[in-house]
Structure formats: structure tokens, C-alpha cells
Amino acid sequence: MLGQVLFSGLALGSIYGLVALGFAVIFKATEVFNFAQGMFVVCGAYFAVTAISLLGLPFPLAILFIVGAAALMGVLIHVFLIQPLSGRPMLSVIMLTIALSIAIRALIEIVFGPQGRTLTTPMPTGIIMLGQLRISQLHLTAALVSWACMAGFGAFFRYTSVGLLMRATADGHEAALVSGINVNVMNRLAWAIGCALAAVGGLFLGQLQIASTELESIGLLALPAVVIGGMQSIPGAIVGGLLVGIIEQLAASYISPKASDIVIYTLLLLILMVRPWGLFGQRELGRV
Numbered sequence: 001m002l003g004q005v006l007f008s009g010l011a012l013g014s015i016y017g018l019v020a021l022g023f024a025v026i027f028k029a030t031e032v033f034n035f036a037q038g039m040f041v042v043c044g045a046y047f048a049v050t051a052i053s054l055l056g057l058p059f060p061l062a063i064l065f066i067v068g069a070a071a072l073m074g075v076l077i078h079v080f081l082i083q084p085l086s087g088r089p090m091l092s093v094i095m096l097t098i099a100l101s102i103a104i105r106a107l108i109e110i111v112f113g114p115q116g117r118t119l120t121t122p123m124p125t126g127i128i129m130l131g132q133l134r135i136s137q138l139h140l141t142a143a144l145v146s147w148a149c150m151a152g153f154g155a156f157f158r159y160t161s162v163g164l165l166m167r168a169t170a171d172g173h174e175a176a177l178v179s180g181i182n183v184n185v186m187n188r189l190a191w192a193i194g195c196a197l198a199a200v201g202g203l204f205l206g207q208l209q210i211a212s213t214e215l216e217s218i219g220l221l222a223l224p225a226v227v228i229g230g231m232q233s234i235p236g237a238i239v240g241g242l243l244v245g246i247i248e249q250l251a252a253s254y255i256s257p258k259a260s261d262i263v264i265y266t267l268l269l270l271i272l273m274v275r276p277w278g279l280f281g282q283r284e285l286g287r288v
Contacts, residue, residue, distance in 0.1 A: 003133045005253045006246065011139035013245020014146035015201045017238040019222040020229065021150055022197030024237035027226070028170045029190030032082060032093050036101040040195050041219030044070055044202025045211035046108055049117045059122045066203055067196045074195030078188045105213050116212030123207065142204040149200055150238055153193065157234070166190065198222075221248070224268040230281025239280065243267075 023037045047069045051062035081100065085093050124137035157163040169176040169186040176183050198219065205215050221244050222237075229240025244264055251260040277283045 001253075005249045007133065007135060008139060009246035009249035010242060011136070011143040011245070012249065013242035014143040015204055015241075016221050016225050016245050017241025018146040018149055019198050019201040019219055020225040020237040020241040021153065021234065022194035022201075023222050023226045024229075024231070024234055025153075025190050025197070026194040027231055028234070029166060030078075030082065030187050031090075032097065033090070034194070035094065035097040035220075035223075036104065037194070037198055037222055038216040038219030039101040039104045039213075040070065040073075040198035041202040041205060042108065042211075042213055042215045043073065043104065043195075044199025045119060045206030045215055046112060046117070046202075047199060048119055048121070048203045048206055049112070049211050052119070052121060053117065062121075063203075066199050070195040070199030071192035074191035074193070075188045077195075078191040082191070083184060083187070101216070105216065108213055114213075116210040116214070119203075119206040119211045121203075121207055138204075138208060142208065145200070145204070149197060153197070154234070162189070221264065224264055226278075227268060228271050228278060230278025232282060233278060233280035236278055236280030240278070 019037060019041055022040070023034060026032055026034050026037075044066060047066040048062065051057045051065040052059070055062075055065075057065060077100065081096060082093065085096060123141050126137045128135040128137060128140070157166065165176075165181050166186050166189065168179065169181055169183055170190075173183050176186070201219065202211075202215065205218055209215060209218070222241065225240035225244040226237045227240070228243060229236025229238070247263055247267065248260040251263040255263070271278065
């Protein structure tokens with residue numbers, strides 16, 4: 001039983017880690033606390049419904065459609081909403097992301113209706129028996145793809161010239177501008193990556209659950225994940241996602257299905273009181 005719960009927790013935690021990674025990329029690059037990240041997960045699920053169920057695209061083309069549409073959405077959000085608020089108080093930007101989340105939810109319900117949509121993909125849905133452990137092929141696929149995406153982003157961020165420019169921009173906008181880096185382009189790339197990672201998570205959650213706006217609450221678990229791991233830490237976002245997934249499944253299985261949110265957010269409060277910069281974040285000292 002424990003092995004089954006841990007496997008489910010790691011699989012879901014991998015998806016949460018993927019979504020949290022997208023959140024951390026946006027925050028690290030633009031210092032925007034994006035409350036719309038959960039709705040980007042919903043967009044990923046409905047992009048999948050559009051590509052697979054409505055347009056009937058072959059699955060490889062459907063994946064390209066989902067990632068491309070999400071990346072384009074991220075770029076447009078930065079160009080028309082985020083960039084015009086550059087230099088404004090952080091509260092204004094936070095309220096904008098909350099309003100954006102509400103607007104996207106309303107738009108999805110207008111276009112697709114308030115009822116959820118069943119999402120069926122060619123991904124395997126059988127069961128693998130490993131002794132007494134029942135391994136869902138869909139959960140396993142979700143975990144493997146999530147880790148492949150996270151590893152691919154890590155390699156891009158660390159070893160490519162564009163990744164180097166993104167890191168330089170994240171470390172300091174003023175220094176990046178002086179060095180001749182086009183900060184707006186790097187910020188748009190960060191939003192494109194953040195939205196695309198969330199959309200991939202939505203593709204899996206849409207099939208594991210159902211494609212509906214209620215997936216936003218699951219996607220928002222990326223917020224405690226990234227705070228627990230450390231707002232400025234890319235590895236911390238991944239580890240935080242894994243912790244949230246495991247804690248959620250343990251609490252739901254051994255306490256109550258309703259207890260998972262209580263346990264997760266209690267841990268979040270403890271982290272904020274004891275180590276507010278997160279498990280892997282760096283403490284920032286301010287001069288008084």
C-alpha cells in the first residue's frame with residue numbers, strides 16, 4: 001500500500017514540479033508572482049481537447065500545437081499585459097495575473113461550456129504489475145515525460161547561449177541592459193517557456209482527471225511547491241513539486257481525502273515562518 005501511494009505521489013509530484021518549474025522561470029526572469037499559472041494548466045488541457053478531439057490532429061502534431069499555442073499565449077501576455085506595467089508596484093502586477101486567471105476561466109467556459117471534457121490520447125493507460133505494486137502506465141508516462149522536459153530545460157538553461165542570456169537577465173536586468181542583452185526578448189521567452197511547461201502538465205492532468213476549469217486548483221499546487229522549494233531556485237521548484245505530490249497522496253490515503261490541502265498549506269506556513277526563502281532558496285539581506 002505504501003509503495004502504491006509513494007509511486008502515485010511521485011508521478012503527480014513530477015507534474016507539479018513541471019508546472020512549478022514554469023512558475024519559477026517566470027518569477028526568476030521577471031519577478032512576477034503569477035497567480036494565473038494554474039489557469040495555464042487548464043489552457044493546456046483545452047488546447048489538447050481542441051487539437052485531438054476537435055481538429056483531429058495526429059498526436060505528434062497535437063503536441064506541437066499544444067506547446068506552440070501555449071508559448072504564443074505566454075508571449076502575447078507579456079507583450080500586451082506584463083511589459084506595459086514595467087516599473088509599476090508589484091501589487092498591480094499580482095492583481096493583473098489574478099484578473100487574467102478569472103478572464104481566461106470565463107473565456108474557456110464561454111467557448112467550451114461549463115461542463116468538463118473527456119480527454120483521450122494514444123498514451124498507454126494499462127497497468128503494470130511489479131510484485132504487489134500496481135503501476136499505472138499513464139502515471140509512469142507522465143512522470144517520465146515531466147522529467148524529460150525538466151532535464152531538457154535544465155540543459156537548455158545551462159549549456160546554450162540563449163540559456164546563458166536568460167540567466168544573465170534573471171541575475172540583474174540593469175546589468176543585462178548594459179551588456180547589450182535584449183531584456184524584453186528574454187522575458188518573453190521566459191513567459192513562453194513557463195506557459196508551455198504548464199500546458200504539458202495540463203495535457204497529463206486533463207487525461208488523469210478531466211479537462212475542466214477545476215484543474216486550476218490542482219495547477220495552483222505549484223504555488224506552495226515553488227515557495228517550499230525556494231522562489232529563486234529552479235531545482236527547488238522541482239523538489240517542492242515532488243514533496244507536494246507525495247504529501248498530498250500520503251495525507252489523502254492515511255488521513256482523509258480532504259486533509260491533503262490542510263497538510264500541504266500547513267507545511268507552507270511552517271516554511272514561511274522558519275525559512276521564508278525556501279528549502280533551496282538564498283536568503284536575501286537588506287540594508288536598513
